[in-house]
Amino acid sequence: MTSPVRFADGALHLLDQTRLPAEERWLECTTPDEVADAIRRLAVRGAPAIGVAAAYGLALGMRMADRDEPPLERFERDADLLAGTRPTAVNLRWAIERARLAAEEHASAGPEAVAGALEVVADTIAHEQLHADRRMADLGAGLLGEGDRVLTHCNTGALATGGAGTAGGVIARAWEWGRLAHVWVDETRPLLQGARLTAWELARAGIPFRLVTDASVGALMSRGLVDSVIVGADRIARNGDVANKIGTYTVAVLASRHEVPFYVAAPLSTIDAATATGDEIAIEERDPSEVTRLADRPIAPEGTPAANFAFDVTPAELVAAIVTERGVLRPPYGESIGRALAT
Ligand code: MRU
Secondary structure: OOOOEEEEOOEEEEEOOOOOOOOOOEEEEOOHHHHHHHHHOOOOOOHHHHHHHHHHHHHHHHHOOOOOOOHHHHHHHHHHHHHOOOOOOHHHHHHHHHHHHHHHHHHHHOHHHHHHHHHHHHHHHHHHHHHHHHHHHHHHHOOOOOOEEEEEOOOOOHHHHOOOOOHHHHHHHHHHOOOEEEEEEEOOOOOOHHHHHHHHHHHHHOOOEEEEOHHHHHHHHHOOOOOEEEEOOOEEOOOOOEEEEOOHHHHHHHHHHOOOOEEEEOOHHHEOOOOOOHHHOOOOEOOOHHHHEEOOEEOOOOOOOOOOEOEEEEOHHHOOEEEEOOEEEOOOHHHHHHHHHHO
16 A cells, blocks of 8 residues: 655655546655645645644744744744644644644754654654554454445545555455455545545555445445445544544435444544534535536536535444544443543
8 A cells, every 4th residue: 555645855755646546646845835735735635644744744844944943933833834724634733732742842952853853753643543554454344244345435545544544444454354345435526535546545455346426325225235334534523423524424324224334443543532522523615616627627607606515524323333543432432432532
């Protein structure tokens, strides 16, 4: 699996996901502005990968600080810029908070020392994600039944985390264990993370899949063609409500209607202890042109008004289990999440 985020020779190298699957082009970012722009445009995307990229962005910013610039002023400027890029994915804020602790600890030693410490934080976050992904893969694959036909939404593989992926990692492990018949991949309009990215990853991994339109999910389930659903998350509230790519809620409601288990795989960094319920989660709204245009061509009459909510919230009651690196959490999530965060 390809990691889309690499730090080398003082630059952050990002596999530009806006160009996949047509082209594998790497971006080189040397400033926090370039990193922020890449996150905003979804050149790097997926909650955990965004957190890793932002952490490296902070390190790059500190390297640019003047010798006499107070490091914490520089830090806050870059942190504001990066935190403002995408409001829903909590891993972004979480990574910035971790970096802030390191910046504060080393501030008295000057910008160079802080830059070094921030690079270590970014490396650590990336490394921990690899470990979390492996754990989630093992635990999540154990939930799937023999010969399951699994449906997934958006992209949750290596491209989204830099490791094996969240739900994508579970799917890959289940395939390795011979548990999976095949994967249903929905397109994930409007930016087609399913069609462009998940299909690209599964094809490269040799995992059998079929691409379907988002609107096909109900028909597939009503015909008994889906055994389980697994998706990732951008933020999970303390009560287990799950914010994820727009369309996830629709899939969860259909899964409930057809008694198909609906699983979520997410690292603990995606659980936001400061958010009590899904109602409090800020939902990113993106440019309406992402809805009215496809591959740079208009698909609606000029001037068509459109709404573009990037995420939705699936209530905890529709989620059969949340797979984390610290175990498989079951309802009532208020309790199981509390216990997982406390250990
Ligand atoms: O807008 P995106 O492509 O960043 O949205 C990504 C998702 O919704 C993923 O499902 C989520 O980040 C979990 S990925 C590990």
